[in-house]
Amino acid sequence: MRILDLTRELYNAALQERRDAWRKAGKSVTVYDQMRLLGEVKAARPEYQGVYAQVLQETLKRLDRAFQGFFSRVKRGEKAGYPRFRGRGWWDSFTFPQVWREGKWVGPGKPLGNGKIKIPGVGHVRIKQHRPLEGVPKTLTIKRSAGCWYAVYVCEVSFQPLPPSDKAVGIDLGLSHFVATSDGETFAPPKAYRKAEVKLARTQQALSRKKRGSNRYKKLKMRLARQHQKIANRRRDFHHKLARNLVNRYGTIVHEDLNTAGLARTRLSKSVQDAGWAQFLAILSAKAASAGRRVVAVPPHGTSQICPQCGRVQKKELSERIHACECGCVLDRDVAAAKVILALGLDGAFGGGG
Numbered sequence: 382m383r384i385l386d387l388t389r390e391l392y393n394a395a396l397q398e399r400r401d402a403w404r405k406a407g408k409s410v411t412v413y414d415q416m417r418l419l420g421e422v423k424a425a426r427p428e429y430q431g432v433y434a435q436v437l438q439e440t441l442k443r444l445d446r447a448f449q450g451f452f453s454r455v456k457r458g459e460k461a462g463y464p465r466f467r468g469r470g471w472w473d474s475f476t477f478p479q480v481w482r483e484g485k486w487v488g489p490g491k492p493l494g495n496g497k498i499k500i501p502g503v504g505h506v507r508i509k510q511h512r513p514l515e516g517v518p519k520t521l522t523i524k525r526s527a528g529c530w531y532a533v534y535v536c537e538v539s540f541q542p543l544p545p546s547d548k549a550v551g552i553d554l555g556l557s558h559f560v561a562t563s564d565g566e567t568f569a570p571p572k573a574y575r576k577a578e579v580k581l582a583r584t585q586q587a588l589s590r591k592k593r594g595s596n597r598y599k600k601l602k603m604r605l606a607r608q609h610q611k612i613a614n615r616r617r618d619f620h621h622k623l624a625r626n627l628v629n630r631y632g633t634i635v636h637e638d639l640n641t642a643g644l645a646r647t648r649l650s651k652s653v654q655d656a657g658w659a660q661f662l663a664i665l666s667a668k669a670a671s672a673g674r675r676v677v678a679v680p681p682h683g684t685s686q687i688c689p690q691c692g693r694v695q696k697k698e699l700s701e702r703i704h705a706c707e708c709g710c711v712l713d714r715d716v717a718a719a720k721v722i723l724a725l726g727l728d729g730a731f732g733g734g735g
């Protein structure tokens with residue numbers, strides 16, 4: 382897209398100017414110096430007149446942030462890479478920095494109600510909205526990824542406490558159910574998501590049979606990237622909805638403090654990464670914080686081996702799906718674990734291993 386090329390060129394030119402000024406004259410150029418010259422750029426290169434002014438300013442600020450990051454890393458004595466020129470493959474977005482002010486849309490991105498949004502310099506663009514916007518939209522970034530275009534809104538979510546609730550729940554994050562709760566509910570990722578995964582695996586296999594670098598290889602590779610993206614979108618969507626669901630119903634949510642990095646080194650690696658627990662927990666914490674609800678993490682050791690009714694410890698193989706204890710307690714294995722997690726979070730009832 383044209384705006385992508387123009388902003389990338391501007392970024393590179395501004396970087397060149399900063400380098401030259403420093404090398405030749407020992408002078409540093411600020412982002413404000415560079416913004417003042419945008420008029421000259423437009424006079425010399427009329428194609429820049431078609432680009433929204435704030436998008437150009439934001440491009441210069443992006444470079445400025447790259448320099449700020451570089452300087453502060455140097456200051457802290459860390460390894461610091463000097464800001465780089467961006468080639469075609471390393472520039473995939475531009476940003477409208479202000480889309481909303483005092484309760485009104487003042488910039489681009491306003492939904493037109495017919496499934497389209499208006500983007501200056503581009504026109505009316507059809508969008509597929511994955512979630513309603515929450516909070517106040519601040520910026521809009523147009524991003525290209527795996528051959529598709531995305532409109533990403535960054536919103537400021539104000540603190541909107543829900544009415545207090547003394548209901549508490551424990552959640553067990555697992556592989557067979559994504560989440561099992563101490564109230565006996567289980568949540569699995571949507572079917573469409575699993576179907577997409579099967580498709581992905583097939584494409585991956587087909588790709589391995591093509592000759593590297595051939596046209597068919599490239600085409601399949603692009604398809605693979607698109608399928609990956611689609612799955613990531615669906616997964617994030619599922620995480621948001623599930624987190625919203627739990628935060629709305631419970632005042633306290635207890636989960637295991639997962640050492641995902643540790644698990645990822647084991648043979649469970651693929652499924653663990655796919656399950657995306659870390660992403661889900663981050664979303665859950667954010668939603669809980671803005672609703673005034675509590676999320677508690679408890680140490681993960683042995684929660685699946687303890688009986689939630691009597692506290693007895695019994696070893697279970699990973700393949701045993703049912704918890705059945707001598708005391709008469711029979712539960713889905715993950716629901717039993719969720720009950721133990723809840724108890725640990727509330728008062729450490731099983732602290733020390735029961």
Ligand SMILES: [Zn+2]
Pocket residue numbers: 688689690691692693706707708709710
């Ligand atoms: Zn028991």
